[in-house]
Amino acid sequence: MMKKVRIGLLGAGRIGKLHGENLAHAVPSAELYAVADPFMNDATREWAASMGIEKCYDDPEKIFSDPSIEAVFICSSTNTHAEFIMRAAKSGKHIFCEKPIDTDLNKIREALAAVEEAGVKLQVGFVRRFDHNHKMVRDTVASGKLGAPHIVKVTSRDPDHQSMDYIKVSGGIFMDMTIHDFDMVRYLAGSEVTEVTAYGAALSGAGYDQYDDVDTAIIMMKFENGALGVIDNSRAAHYGYDQRTEVHCDKGCVQVSNDLNDMSMISTAEGVEIAKPTWFFLERYNNAFISEAKEFTEAVLNDTETPVTGIDGIQPVKIALAAAKSLKEGRPVKISEVE
Amino acid sequence: MMKKVRIGLLGAGRIGKLHGENLAHAVPSAELYAVADPFMNDATREWAASMGIEKCYDDPEKIFSDPSIEAVFICSSTNTHAEFIMRAAKSGKHIFCEKPIDTDLNKIREALAAVEEAGVKLQVGFVRRFDHNHKMVRDTVASGKLGAPHIVKVTSRDPDHQSMDYIKVSGGIFMDMTIHDFDMVRYLAGSEVTEVTAYGAALSGAGYDQYDDVDTAIIMMKFENGALGVIDNSRAAHYGYDQRTEVHCDKGCVQVSNDLNDMSMISTAEGVEIAKPTWFFLERYNNAFISEAKEFTEAVLNDTETPVTGIDGIQPVKIALAAAKSLKEGRPVKISEVE
Amino acid sequence: MMKKVRIGLLGAGRIGKLHGENLAHAVPSAELYAVADPFMNDATREWAASMGIEKCYDDPEKIFSDPSIEAVFICSSTNTHAEFIMRAAKSGKHIFCEKPIDTDLNKIREALAAVEEAGVKLQVGFVRRFDHNHKMVRDTVASGKLGAPHIVKVTSRDPDHQSMDYIKVSGGIFMDMTIHDFDMVRYLAGSEVTEVTAYGAALSGAGYDQYDDVDTAIIMMKFENGALGVIDNSRAAHYGYDQRTEVHCDKGCVQVSNDLNDMSMISTAEGVEIAKPTWFFLERYNNAFISEAKEFTEAVLNDTETPVTGIDGIQPVKIALAAAKSLKEGRPVKISEVE
Amino acid sequence: MMKKVRIGLLGAGRIGKLHGENLAHAVPSAELYAVADPFMNDATREWAASMGIEKCYDDPEKIFSDPSIEAVFICSSTNTHAEFIMRAAKSGKHIFCEKPIDTDLNKIREALAAVEEAGVKLQVGFVRRFDHNHKMVRDTVASGKLGAPHIVKVTSRDPDHQSMDYIKVSGGIFMDMTIHDFDMVRYLAGSEVTEVTAYGAALSGAGYDQYDDVDTAIIMMKFENGALGVIDNSRAAHYGYDQRTEVHCDKGCVQVSNDLNDMSMISTAEGVEIAKPTWFFLERYNNAFISEAKEFTEAVLNDTETPVTGIDGIQPVKIALAAAKSLKEGRPVKISEVE
Structure with missing residues (x-):
């Protein structure tokens, strides 16, 4: 049995x-x-x-x-x-x-x-690491076949605004939403972030500025291994959950586009329509949630290391704190400043 | 409860x-x-x-x-x-x-x-009708927004050869493999097939001709509603399970390409590589199997008609018999000839 | 000079x-x-x-x-x-x-x-052979790296109806429009067509039947080298010039989709729109017309064989005659029957 | 005449x-x-x-x-x-x-x-504005149908290293290469850049650091209209000329991928290969060079304004100077600081 x-x-x-x-x-x-x-x-x-x-x-x-x-x-x-x-x-x-x-x-x-x-054993629920797309990017980089990573890019946009009641207590975009992307860039680059510069703005008119928060952000970063990175965020893509990653390396580039609802194309005199990206994390990361639970129980059964450990639980929080400080103070902030 | x-x-x-x-x-x-x-x-x-x-x-x-x-x-x-x-x-x-x-x-x-x-109630297991891609084609045609169907196309290629022990008792390519496609064209066209002409050949060298069978086939058909159709089959695509459908209608075309293992693209001086299609039916029609079982139990619970009924159980068999007769006799065969 | x-x-x-x-x-x-x-x-x-x-x-x-x-x-x-x-x-x-x-x-x-x-020297103006897409298919097949061709597929749809004044004197769809595709399948397969079966219908309501012509056709064919082929035609795609080719070979498949007006994607809550195919042959085969003229003048200057010779001028006409006969008589027709 | x-x-x-x-x-x-x-x-x-x-x-x-x-x-x-x-x-x-x-x-x-x-009349040769892809992005944004621009993204990577003799006298990556992208972001956003922060590194080992230059850069920017932007650059993509643009707006996103050498896909057991992007600017912007010359001569003939005027000749230079200053001083630099 x-x-x-x-x-x-x-x-x-x-x-x-x-x-x-x-x-x-x-x-x-x-x-x-x-x-x-x-x-x-x-x-x-x-x-x-x-x-x-x-x-x-x-x-x-x-x-x-x-x-x-x-x-x-x-x-x-x-x-x-x-x-x-x-x-x-x-x-x-x-x-x-x-x-x-x-x-x-x-x-x-x-x-x-x-x-x-x-x-x-401890495993932290950074579920996106188990997505077939992002994993493909990371595995390709980690294989070394493209050489060292130079540019790490993450586009991460939620499908639509959360309620302002939620935003009020969310801890701000970097801690609430971008934290997943901060984990992702570490995962893709295979290296720690050392510095960030964050730009952000409340552009949607949905009221983020009331809570000193933003709905749109771009964050640049430096990694220990020399690579540079950038994340762009929006609270409201409207067309679905936009979750694309890309790493340009010494010998070429690996990138992934979004999972789509289907692989259809409808062509008429009016135009050509393809399917929208899956709507949100339940649709997009459905299989990834299963994989992370499987890998956790297998790590327990086989007494091996979990795939997302304690260090992965603390580093993204540091980057989020540094990004918030950068946005507030209008300057690059080193991770060492917030540790 | x-x-x-x-x-x-x-x-x-x-x-x-x-x-x-x-x-x-x-x-x-x-x-x-x-x-x-x-x-x-x-x-x-x-x-x-x-x-x-x-x-x-x-x-x-x-x-x-x-x-x-x-x-x-x-x-x-x-x-x-x-x-x-x-x-x-x-x-x-x-x-x-x-x-x-x-x-x-x-x-x-x-x-x-x-x-x-x-x-x-009876439901026959034509699982492909529950695939998100083929369903999108059918629903678009059935909605009428593209007008009447003119050309119905199905590409259906298995990833690799079955064993010759299996082929020997399979009933031939039309009854064993194309039968799914015969159901699919009826589903997409929303109309019954009235005549088929089949071309076939054993081109792979794997030995299908020993059993009077073929590994490659193209079948043309006419539908009651006037549309024309074509299916192309191969027993061995090698790159995965190739399952594409397309209907060209009076006002435009709806088509679907294959589900892929992921949405990656790797670009180097050597070339640009994207992911392969999913390997076979377990991968490709995983969710479709769940959907067909759900719809069956719901039809039972709600006392509604099942989505694939008795007529759907007999028509594809007739078309397969007609296709085999056409290949053997080298002429178009009407479905009425085999009924 | x-x-x-x-x-x-x-x-x-x-x-x-x-x-x-x-x-x-x-x-x-x-x-x-x-x-x-x-x-x-x-x-x-x-x-x-x-x-x-x-x-x-x-x-x-x-x-x-x-x-x-x-x-x-x-x-x-x-x-x-x-x-x-x-x-x-x-x-x-x-x-x-x-x-x-x-x-x-x-x-x-x-x-x-x-x-x-x-x-x-004689060169016949089958311009599509000089298109970067179709040439890629042919060169891949001719290189032999995919093994012998098994299935040759051509989708060829004009963007919109010609005037009925034109249709009246056009010689019929096979001689006027499909003749390009008959040349294309020979070019892609690297082999001569030996038999065709044609299905056709006037489905658009534009009046082709008045002139004993059709607006929709599917033609199956056999090649000397054993491969099978199929062409599907429509006089009115509406979304542009649909010119796709595909050859499935012993080890895999090469296919080309249409050139598009641009590589854009517009994503909103309403849907995702990409660009339409180029409108007609002037847009799609612009560079191919230049290439065929260059290759002709270079063949003259260097006294080498032209890339499209006399045999290429007569074979597609034979196939068109056989296809018309097949459609009329409702049976497969060998090319040898019309020679 | x-x-x-x-x-x-x-x-x-x-x-x-x-x-x-x-x-x-x-x-x-x-x-x-x-x-x-x-x-x-x-x-x-x-x-x-x-x-x-x-x-x-x-x-x-x-x-x-x-x-x-x-x-x-x-x-x-x-x-x-x-x-x-x-x-x-x-x-x-x-x-x-x-x-x-x-x-x-x-x-x-x-x-x-x-x-x-x-x-x-004066027209400055920012040829990329005449590319069908980038023009599609700009026209979509300018039409207003997606609402105000929030995020402007440009990926711009040359296919391979220039000689170090060239780099030595090039004026640095921002003035030599990114200047096109600085023009592009103004064109796409329909607004002036007010501040930039630049990260850069010499990661390729090709020797850019000898000349105090970088081969990899990411530049964030703010626009007068509130939008945020980001450019990522590499001197050596290796797979071709990578020229992608994207604008995420209030109601959705418009983006363009690269023109490819052809629209082919080759699928085998080994993988699926598509065509590479066009190699460099001569291939990619061939038609754009013709369009800019046409528009210039037409502006002269019709006495209308040229499509790229004096302001477009000076603004990108200011941004390049600000980016260089930002990289050197490790801080955000306002355009007003270098004017």
Whole structure:
């Protein structure tokens, strides 16, 4: 009989349910055993039953204290991540934690120290690393066949505005949205960012400036290995989720365009229409969410390193802090200034 | 609690397991309850357990005689399809049957008559109708916005040769492989084929001519609505599963190219490389298999017509018979000649 | 000083002027010296002056009898082609002749015999062979790197209907339009067509059936080398000039899509729009017309074989005759039946 | 008879000959009458004869002093541009001048003042504005149908390294190469650049650092209208001339990819290959060179404004100076700092 990792799920909101369904149906090496959510109710219990989950709690402690549970998926609100990591680590459980661990570097460091001390595995939920497109770019760069990377480019645009209620508490575009891109450029370049310069503006009229935030940004960066990089962001592409990456290297260039809804082309006297990009992250990164959960459970089963570790949990936060400082102060900011 | 359709699976070979996994994990409206396979063994029992299937039989009769089972998936060998359809119909069970129902028109007619008499639902497994690409072509044509269809084109090439042991008993390229395309042209044109002319040749040197078969074919056809059509087939594309469709209409053209492994482009002094098409039907029609199972269970639950009915089970077989006759006799053959 | 070929142009209609402008401006090895047109007038004389043409005649004999003229471009009406070829051959002039030489095989044979006897060079104006796209397909097949050709496909659709006045005297779709495609399949396959089966229909409602003609056709064919082929034609694509070719070979496939007006993509909430194909042959084959004229003059200067010879002038006419016979009689027709 | 502009060509090097050939053959409204080059020799005289040019001089004064000449094309070395503009202006001749006018802002201002005073027309050779792709981006933005521009992106990579002898005297990447992109972003955004931040590095190992120059650069910018922009440059793409532009606007995005050598796709077991981008500016901007010459002569004939005026001659130089200063000083630089 196949060995499985018994998992407790912390948080049964949108992202918790997404992970729960993948663990239940698409990750053969996982046994999703328990779920804890402070707002546990009948609907969640019914959902849990349909997923074959045996235990439903409102107190996460029930999961930490169950010795049969080997690993947790932390999908609760961001402000609980660091604390839950520490409690899981102390209980000797392996940890998958949604991004970001925290927006405070000291809290992240404390959480990572607990993980280190306990000797448990940690994987941070930078799901885009598991997308077939971005992975192709990274693997091509990492193979060395194109030589050293020179220019790393990421276009990352959300399909449409979030509500201003969300924006108000989002932590700003760099911490909320670009953080994925900061992880991506590190992943693609295979090197750490050393400096950023950020330009940003509220151009859409949707009201980001009320909260001292921007809807449009371009961020340049330098990498330790000498490469240069640039990210361009928009909160509202309107045509779908625009997620393109490109690395120009010493001997050539690898780039990926968006996954499309289909591969159609309709040609008439009026024009030629092709399909739009997939709408948002649920559509685009559907398979990537499954892959990251599989790779986590396999790392646990085989006692190998997780593909996204503690360092990946803290570096993007530093870059986001530096980008925010650069935008505010109108100057290049070195990562060392915010550490 | 959501209403579910209790299903018995007949046949646990490759295609049976594929449907079983989809029913267990990806079709919320299905309850996969029992499986019967003449070669039932421990491995299949273990697989069934992991899918949450309660009953494992070697005798299909156990499924037909269980009044709690509302529907069956017939995934057994082709020569059992017609008989199983009749037994299921007599037991009052709704039927999903893999293609083809049979290669003998009279047996198909007998099976369809039993379905008719019992008033049960029947869906035939022409999975490509549920592919996002082909569906886009069909929906565009059916919408009427391009006007009447004039030219219907299907390119359908398998990635590589089957073994000659398989070819020997396959029934020939038209019944084994092109039958999917014969269904596809009817689906795209929204009209019945009235005549075909087939050209074929064994060009690969793989030995198809030993069995009076061909590896390469082009088939032209006429439709009742006046449109013309053409299918081109190869047993060995080598670069993947080449599945393109196109309909040129009175006001323009809709066409789809292949799904690719990713959306990458690698550019160097040596050339520019993009990703290959997905390898074969498991990769290309993965989501389509889930969709067809979902639509079947929903048709059962909602008592609506299934999306692929009895007529769709018999017409492609007629076209395949006519195509074989055309190739043999070197002349156009009307469908009415083989009915 | 560079050696040039002194050329006389026969016919100053649309296609004559097109060749004249290319010879004057874009073919350094040509000296366009004289033009003859039965409807010579002031406008044509002014055009000729602007092209640097020294002599304007209404009598073509003035060109045939001028010993300083080494080559002629026959761009007059089709019914004069065979006769002009014979007169040019007798005058010892090399000949570029627009397609078709004639629609009567005996007249073509007579003209080719005169060319043969005089030992002059003949090039027939199958301009598509000089298109960068189709040439890429042919060169890839001819290189042998994909192995033997199995399936040869040509999609050829004009952008919009010709006037019914034109259709009435056009000689029918196969002789007027598909003849280019019949040349193309021979060029791509590197082999002669041995049999065709043609399906055709008047579906547009534009009135082709009044003249016993069709606006939509599909033609299947067999080649001497065993390959199979198919052409699909429409008189009215509406979205532009649809000129795609594809050859599937033993080891893979080479295909070309259309040249587009530009490489743009406009993405909005409404959809994603790309550019249309170029509108018609003037736009699509602009550079190909220049290349064919260059290659002709270079063949004359270097005394090498022209790239499109007499055999290429007669074979497509045979295929067109066979296709018309097939459509009329509803059966496959061997080329040997019409020779 | 069509009215023509009589033109004198100053400089018969590579770019001078290119303009000369276009004026002689592809611009019906131009009469290329004279050429002056300090290194006038037999080869140039023979070239001039073949272009139908009547007068060949080594002294440009012969052109300025000929009252029959209405316009000049200044294609001489950059250090002569400002002086020749002034001499042409004083002679009352309209001026097409290759870019850049000069690298010294005061010299440019002096030249523009002379043009202004003389009331002659000036067009600066920013040829990319006439490319079908970039023009499509600009026209789409300018139409307003996508709303205000938010993000302006230019990728501009040369196919391969220039010789270090050239680099030594090139004036640096921003003045030599990026200057075209600085013009392009103004053209696309329809707004002036107000600030730039430049990152650059010598990563290729080809030796740019010896001359205090870089081979790789990313430049961010702000525009008066609030938009943000970014350019990425490489001296050596290796796969061809990479010239892509994109503008993300309030309602969507318009982008263009590269013109390719052809529209082919070759698919085998080894992979799928498409054509490379055209190699360099002669291939890519061939038609754009013709269009800019046509538009210039038409502006002269019709007494309308030229499409690229004096302001377009000075602004990109300012941006290049600001970018160089930014790279040197490691900070954002406002355009007003270098004016």
